[in-house]
Amino acid sequence: MDTASSSKPETSLLLNSLPKELPAEFLKDITDGFSPKRQLGRGAFGTVYRGTLTDGTEIAVKKIGSGSLVTPDKQFQNEVGNLMAVRHDNIVKLVGYCYEMKKTVVEHNGKYIIADTVDSLLCYEYMRMGSLENHIFAPSTLDWATRFKIIKGICQDFGLSRLFGAEQTRMHTLNVVGAHGYMAPEYLYRGEISTQLDIYSLGLLIIEITTGERNPRSKDDMSARNLVENVRQSWTIEHIVSKYSSLDANSLQQLKVCIEIGLQCVETDRKKRPPIEHIVNKLDGRLWDKQ
Known part of the structure; x- marks a missing residue:
């Protein structure tokens, strides 16, 4: 949980202009491939990384853990829409998300098969004061x-x-x-x-x-x-x-x-x-x- 501050850093024009649905590759790039050096914290539902945009603005990118439940695309986007609509001084603002299906080769019962996997990520304002x-x-x-x-x-x-x-x-x-x-x-x-x-x-x-x-x-x-x-x-x-x-x-x-x-x-x-x-x-x- 992030602390609320009466002097939140100003949101950059670039952050405001970002598309709400962001490509997984873009989020991978701004976090240096989800580098451990950029890790801000880890919770039950995923790991949070610090991402840096081209103008130097930082955002927090939460990569949903692979062991968590996979939410259907429509339900995921509805939940994201609800989170983005929330405006409260004590709630960190959600600024974007990623939900991408892809084909991955995995081993199953001694054989290699092609399976569908999902990249699920949430992007929040970066709070410089850090975690509570x-x-x-x-x-x-x-x-x-x-x-x-x-x-x-x-x-x-x-x-x-x-x-x-x-x-x-x-x-x-x-x-x-x-x-x-x-x-x-x-x-x-x-x-x-x-x-x-x-x-x-x-x-x-x-x-x-x-x-x-x-x-x-x-x-x-x-x-x-x-x-x-x-x-x-x-x-x-x-x-x-x-x-x-x-x-x-x-x-x-x-x-x-x-x-x-x-x-x-x-x-x-x-x-x-x-x-x-x-x-x-x-x-x-x-x-x-x-x-």
């Missing part, structure tokens, strides 16, 4: 006011919860794919998808930003239960007051609320997780007097 995780963990210069602003910004426009709204019929998948350490237990073990799925991931992110403690993202702890239990036991009001003795009463209340929200979001029982509207209201202070 570059700033929130110790040693960090972020004060509490900045951390709280980041948390509120993330929650004001968030994922599946905003798209689905109220609870709907659950879905299931046999293809469990996601970032290590951020998967809700019901998704990890049962392939269950619902509106509370990304609330779990949001809760872990809130916990990380609030405490400055890193989710280890271990294959042995895909739901980060060790981090959750550590925060549940250690981050008491006494610990908060002791660690942040310089904060005023209002800031301490904000911090306490963020810990509470984070822990509610990562409840093992998905039905106990709060809806995004409740989280936003609580962060705005509208529910504090009801505690």
